[in-house]
Amino acid sequence: MTAAAVGLSHSPLIGKNDPAPDVLARVAEAVAGAREFVRAYDPELVVLYAPDHYNGFFCKEMPPFCLATEAHAVGDFGTAAGPLSVDTAAAKALAQGVLDRGVDLTVSARMTVDHGFAQPLEVLFGGIDQVPVVPVFVNGVATPLGPVSRIRALGTAVGEAAAELDRRVLFLASGGLSHDPPVPVLDGAPPRVADALIEGRPPTPEQRARGEERVVQAGRDYAAGSTAMIPINPDWDHRLLDHLEKEELAEFDSWSVEDMAREGGGSAHEVRAWIAAFASLAAASGPYEMTSRFYEAIPAWIAGFAVATARGQA
Ligand SMILES: O=C(O)/C=C/c1cccc(O)c1O
Ligand SMILES: [Fe+2]
Numbered sequence: 001m002t003a004a005a006v007g008l009s010h011s012p013l014i015g016k017n018d019p020a021p022d023v024l025a026r027v028a029e030a031v032a033g034a035r036e037f038v039r040a041y042d043p044e045l046v047v048l049y050a051p052d053h054y055n056g057f058f059c060k061e062m063p064p065f066c067l068a069t070e071a072h073a074v075g076d077f078g079t080a081a082g083p084l085s086v087d088t089a090a091a092k093a094l095a096q097g098v099l100d101r102g103v104d105l106t107v108s109a110r111m112t113v114d115h116g117f118a119q120p121l122e123v124l125f126g127g128i129d130q131v132p133v134v135p136v137f138v139n140g141v142a143t144p145l146g147p148v149s150r151i152r153a154l155g156t157a158v159g160e161a162a163a164e165l166d167r168r169v170l171f172l173a174s175g176g177l178s179h180d181p182p183v184p185v186l187d188g189a190p191p192r193v194a195d196a197l198i199e200g201r202p203p204t205p206e207q208r209a210r211g212e213e214r215v216v217q218a219g220r221d222y223a224a225g226s227t228a229m230i231p232i233n234p235d236w237d238h239r240l241l242d243h244l245e246k247e248e249l250a251e252f253d254s255w256s257v258e259d260m261a262r263e264g265g266g267s268a269h270e271v272r273a274w275i276a277a278f279a280s281l282a283a284a285s286g287p288y289e290m291t292s293r294f295y296e297a298i299p300a301w302i303a304g305f306a307v308a309t310a311r312g313q314a
Pocket of ligand 1: 010
């Protein structure tokens with residue numbers, strides 16, 4: 001089996017609150033490289049690891065991770081709404097393979113996803129329904145969060161199960177590295193917000209627009225030097241990328257939830273998607289090579305923004 005991986009940070013502020021043209025040009029070049037990598041690899045199946053931002057998963061029931069056999073995007077922040085082209089047979093096979101390997105996977109027969117899933121599919125494939133995909137939600141915002149070792153175990157089990165499919169599989173991770181956007185937190189939330197986070201009442205279009213404008217404004221404030229949010233932490237981000245590049249994935253087992261939040265901000269846990277994808281690649285292909293690596297701290301997008309590609313040697 002051949003396998004490859006791409007890690008791609010997402011931000012709902014792309015195109016809404018952009019950094020300086022030279023930064024945009026560097027990002028465009030890195031993304032074009034990832035697109036070319038994917039085109040040349042020509043995957044038959046994409047396993048997409050991504051978080052949710054209280055659009056599909058709520059505190060009433062919040063699994064640490066969940067694989068979908070069908071998925072629909074809500075269309076937040078201007079991303080496409082509608083069904084993803086989920087390969088249901090492959091999704092069921094991977095789910096069974098993961099459960100058989102002793103990882104207690106939650107399975108959704110109809111997952112609701114947001115820009116975390118839609119944006120990388122749009123950026124790399126031109127739409128949310130252009131490539132057979134198995135979506136895997138990885139909780140990166142709602143506490144309590146479990147140990148990172150379980151995310152590595154999930155990625156490893158998915159990779160081993162994917163190897164049995166005998167297809168060209170791309171493991172795709174969607175997530176910012178260090179970043180601290182104004183995603184609401186249940187602990188200490190006022191009753192109305194807490195109720196929405198727990199129950200997941202769909203926002204009206206006006207409520208959604210107001211929420212999105214709040215995030216755009218936060219990006220503007222952050223870029224202007226606001227200290228209300230934890231700063232992007234390039235050192236931490238490069239430490240993460242170094243471990244991924246050197247295939248030192250077991251190192252992540254000792255990363256604690258508290259340290260990750262302190263060093264990388266409240267949404268730094270989105271790097272769990274990256275750890276899962278690279279663990280899958282390692283398990284599916286044996287040793288891998290990181291073939292490209294891009295990083296830039298982009299406050300306007302509230303993102304330690306990275307793009308990386310890797311190819312298995314098997
Ligand atoms: O509010 C949201 O839904 C998400 C905001 C956000 C902002 C910047 C980077 C990210 O990864 C985000 O999810
Ligand atoms: Fe995010």
